[in-house]
Amino acid sequence: MASNRAVTFMGPGKMEIQNKGYPKLQDPKGRTIEHAAILKLVTTNICGSDLHIYNGRFAAPAGMQMGHENTGEVIEVGSHVERIKQGDICSVPFNVACGTCRNCKERHTDVCLNANEELGYCGAYGFNLGGWQGGQAEYMLVPWADFQLLKFPDKDQAMEKIRDLTLLSDILPTGYHGCMEARVGTGSTVYIAGAGPVGRCAAASAHLLGASCIIVGDENEARLDLVTESGYQVVDTSSATPVPDQIEKILGTGERWVDAAIDCVGLECHGYGPKGRTRNEEEAVINLLMEVIKPSGAIGIPGVYTDQDPGAPDDLNKQGKLATGFPKAWVKSPSFTAGQCPVMHYNRDLMMAILWDRMPYLTPLLNTEVIGLDSAVAAYKTFHDGSPKKYVIDPHNMTKLAMSA
Numbered sequence: 001m002a003s004n005r006a007v008t009f010m011g012p013g014k015m016e017i018q019n020k021g022y023p024k025l026q027d028p029k030g031r032t033i034e035h036a037a038i039l040k041l042v043t044t045n046i047c048g049s050d051l052h053i054y055n056g057r058f059a060a061p062a063g064m065q066m067g068h069e070n071t072g073e074v075i076e077v078g079s080h081v082e083r084i085k086q087g088d089i090c091s092v093p094f095n096v097a098c099g100t101c102r103n104c105k106e107r108h109t110d111v112c113l114n115a116n117e118e119l120g121y122c123g124a125y126g127f128n129l130g131g132w133q134g135g136q137a138e139y140m141l142v143p144w145a146d147f148q149l150l151k152f153p154d155k156d157q158a159m160e161k162i163r164d165l166t167l168l169s170d171i172l173p174t175g176y177h178g179c180m181e182a183r184v185g186t187g188s189t190v191y192i193a194g195a196g197p198v199g200r201c202a203a204a205s206a207h208l209l210g211a212s213c214i215i216v217g218d219e220n221e222a223r224l225d226l227v228t229e230s231g232y233q234v235v236d237t238s239s240a241t242p243v244p245d246q247i248e249k250i251l252g253t254g255e256r257w258v259d260a261a262i263d264c265v266g267l268e269c270h271g272y273g274p275k276g277r278t279r280n281e282e283e284a285v286i287n288l289l290m291e292v293i294k295p296s297g298a299i300g301i302p303g304v305y306t307d308q309d310p311g312a313p314d315d316l317n318k319q320g321k322l323a324t325g326f327p328k329a330w331v332k333s334p335s336f337t338a339g340q341c342p343v344m345h346y347n348r349d350l351m352m353a354i355l356w357d358r359m360p361y362l363t364p365l366l367n368t369e370v371i372g373l374d375s376a377v378a379a380y381k382t383f384h385d386g387s388p389k390k391y392v393i394d395p396h397n398m399t400k401l402a403m404s405a
Contacts, residue, residue: 002021002022003021003138004022004138005137005373005395006019006020006067006137007067007134007137007380008065009060009062009065009066010062011056011062012054012056012311015054015377017376020137023038023140026141027131028131028132028133029117029131033078034079034080034081035143035145036081036141037081037084037142037145037149038074038141038142039073039090039141040138040396041135041137041139042159042162042394042396043071043370043392044069044136044137045167045169045171045390045392045393046136046379046383046391046392046393047198048198049068050066050068051380052267052268052304053066054380054384055268055311057268057306057309057312058127058128058267058306058308059306059308059309059310061128064126065137066134066136067125067135068124068126069094069135069166070092070125070134070135070169071089071162071166072089072090072092073087073088073089074086081146088149088151089155089158090149090151091149091150091152091168091169091347092135092140092142092148092149092150092169093169093343093347094124094125094169094343095110095112095115095123095340096115096125096129096132096143096148097110097115097123097147098115098143099144099148100114101113104147110340110341110343111340115129115143116129118131122340128308136373137395150348150351153355157355159398161355163362163368163399164363164366167366168343168354169343171198171201172201172350173341173343173346174198174201174202174302174340175199175200175201175204175205175262175264175302176201176205176341177302177345178202178205178262178263178301178302178341179205179211179260181262181299182260182297182299182300182337184205185211186210187211188212189211189212189259190206190213190262191262192214193237193261193262193289193303194217194264194265194285195216195218195223195226195227195234196223197366197390198302199216199262200216200223200366201366203232203365204230204362206260207359208353208359213233213250213258215235215258216233217234217236217243218234218237222386224236226364227365230365235250243292247292257293257294257297258294259298260293260297260300261293261298262300262302263285263286263289263301263303264302264303265285265303266303267306267309269284283322283325286299287324290324290334296334297335298335298336298337299335300337302340305320305322305338307319307320308320367388367389370394370400371394372393372394372397373393373394373395375393376393
C-alpha cells in the first residue's frame, strides 16, 4: 500500500493526479501522532470552496493534496485510538479539531486552537490551513480520530445511502449552519444567495426546519431548475428586475423583505446585475442580503471569504476588505453571523435525519454524479463552468460495488 494517488493543486486552473505516498501516522511537522487513523476513501467530493483554490482566489501552495469532503473506511489506527475500529465507515468533518482545547470544548470546532500552528486557530483538510492533506485521494490521515470521526451505525445501510451521507462532511452541515445563523424556523420566509450545492443544501435544511417560503437566487438556469423541481422558489439575479422586486412578487404580500437571509456564495460572486453585464464584486451578495432582510432579521454568512486572495478583483479585496453598505443597513438592527461551519455541532443529527428518510429530497436536489479518481481533473473544469451536478469521487469503486451487491 505504498501508493496513494491524489488530486493535486499545481497552480490556478491546473490539477493533476499524483502519487503522494501512503500516509503515515504523522502530523504536518512530521511528528508521530498515535491519536490518528488512516482511512481508505469511500467518497470524496468536489466542493465550491475547492474552486476558490482552483481559480487562484484562495492562496495555496503548489503540490497541495486537495479535498475536504471525505468519507472513508478505517484501515489503520494509532495506539491511542480507543473507540474507532478498523472496518468502521465514517464521515470526516472538514474542520480539523483536537477535542481538548477551549474552543473545541465549547463546540467551536471550526476554530480549534491546536489544529493550525501557524495561524493559531482554524485547521482544515485540503486547504492552506494547518498543512493537513486533503482526501481527494485513495487514502488519508485523520488526527484525533476518536473525537473527529462520525461512525455510521450500519455499514450496509451507509453504503445504500452514501450519496446523501457523503454530504455530511461539509455542505449539508454548512447549509444547515447558515439556516441556524439566520434563525430559520417554522413559518420563516428565507432568501438563499447561491444555487450551488451549498445553497441547495441550505434550501433542504430550511425545509427540514419548517420554513414556509424558501427562495434561492442565482443566474445559473440549470441550477435554478433543480431548485424549482424540488418545490422551492427562485429569483434570477442577472435579471433586469431587481431581486427585491422579484421577492415581493413571490411573497405576494406587498413585502420586499424576508425573515432570514443566507450567503452561500462568498468569494467570486457574479451575475448580480442585468443580463449581459458581469459584476465580480466581493461585497455584492452581503449588500443584497442587507437590503432584503427585514428589520431585526438575521443573516447567516457561511460563504467563504479570505484575506489570502491573490486573484481578487481590486486592491481593497486583496487586502481582505469589503466595501459593504453596513452604515445604511445599521438602522434595521440586523444580526450577522459569519464563518466556517462547526460540522460536529450538526453532523450526527443530520445523519439521523438521512438514515430515517427525513430528507428524501436531497438526492434529486443535489443531482449527484459519482465519478472515478481519473475523472476528477476534468470534473473540476466542468464544475467551474457551471455544471448543476455535485461531483462525488469514488477512488476505489466502492459505491458501485455496493450497489451491485
